[in-house]
Amino acid sequence: MNQQVSTTSIETMRPVGAPKPAKLPDHVGKKLRALEIIAEDSRTLANSTKDRLAKVHGQMAQGHKIDRDELAELEGAQARHRERYEATTQLLHNLRSFIGKLPYNTEIAAYVRSSRVRLTDDAKPPQAAVEAIRLDIINTRTQLFAIERAASPRDEQEAIIAAWVDQMLTKGQPRVAVTNGEARLTYDGTVNLDQMSHVRLIAIGMWMAGVDRDELVQRLTDMLPEPKGDTLSRDEREAQIVESRARILQLERDEEAAISRYAEDGIHILRRPDASPEAVLGLDIGRKMRAAA
Structure with a gap:
């Protein structure tokens, strides 16, 4: 026979000093x-x-x-x-x-709506009204994908290439020591090349070959294709991503509110398995916690 464990008993079983x-x-x-x-x-x-x-x-x-x-x-x-x-x-x-x-x-704070949800166009059946919200969610997600994939301006791309070259040359530089009459080169404490990633091996090769940093940066930037379509700087991209994600969350809150309201009238609409947990549970976890979730 299964026994239900109360919240009180669960709390009692928690080790003293353990995080809640x-x-x-x-x-x-x-x-x-x-x-x-x-x-x-x-x-x-x-x-x-x-x-x-x-x-x-x-x-x-x-x-x-x-x-x-x-x-x-x-x-x-x-x-x-x-x-x-x-x-x-x-x-x-x-x-x-x-x-x-x-x-x-x-x-964790509860999400509080600024006003009672307005069920969409009364001429639409409940399922169609919820589907209209879901279509907005899909469209906004599509826009978010386009924002994330939009090309960076040429000058930003060149700066990224330069930073990559600097990082690779730093990764490829060994620590050198002479022990018992033998030269010993280590990379972050590793001696065995078989244990190194291919990226580290490329970096070592670049450093060993004495690659001219400025010349390599120029050669790589010359290979960059010209950006197609609208470009977004890092700051523009981040701002639009934040805005789009906020809109998606608000739409998902509207979706859940509509489903709950229709349920009060005896009309039960299936929730999406991939619906936002924050929206379904009516929580407001904040932007920092949301980014980590």
């Missing part, structure tokens, strides 16, 4: 339990529908006449229940993993 897990708002536990119930109910419905399908297929095998529409409806229902179970189970796994990575000894 992040403290979460009370509503997080309720949300997790609600999702667990959804997963459990979906699995039960999927299994019961599967049993009914098996019975119908058995009747077909015995030559009984079967209502094809009823059969198709059962198959569709079984697939929907199974999809809801699998998606919700995966989402729960992602949420628990997210919680487990939150810093110890911290108190």
Whole structure:
């Protein structure tokens, strides 16, 4: 017989002086339990529908006449229940993993909406309204990918090439000592070349060959293709990435708020397994913690 372990007993088992897990708002536990119930109910419905399908297929095998529409409806229902179970189970796994990575000894704030969520165009069915938000999420993610992949201005590219050459020449420079009448060259304490990465070996070759730093930088920059399309400087890129990620998170919060509001009216919309844990759990972990998560 399985026994439930209370929060109090878990805290008692924690070694004295051990760091405490992040403290979460009370509503997080309720949300997790609600999702667990959804997963459990979906699995039960999927299994019961599967049993009914098996019975119908058995009747077909015995030559009984079967209502094809009823059969198709059962198959569709079984697939929907199974999809809801699998998606919700995966989402729960992602949420628990997210919680487990939150810093110890911290108190996580609840996200507070500035106003009650406005359900989108009343003319749209609930599923279509949520899908409209999801389309905005996809489009913003596409824009974010383009921002991350946008070329840097020529002068910035040249500076990056120069920094790489400087780094390689530094990596390739050995420490030299003479011990017992023998020269000994080491690289970060390593003597065996077989244990070195190919990058380190290239760096050693560059240094040993006495490569002229300025000449190599010029040769490499001359090989750079001209940037195509719009370019973004480092500062511009970072600012636009922050802005896009903030917009995606806000859209995911809107998505979760809409799903929750529709659920209050008895309309249940499947959550995405890859939905933002911060949005689903209604948390505000802050930009620094968000970047590390």
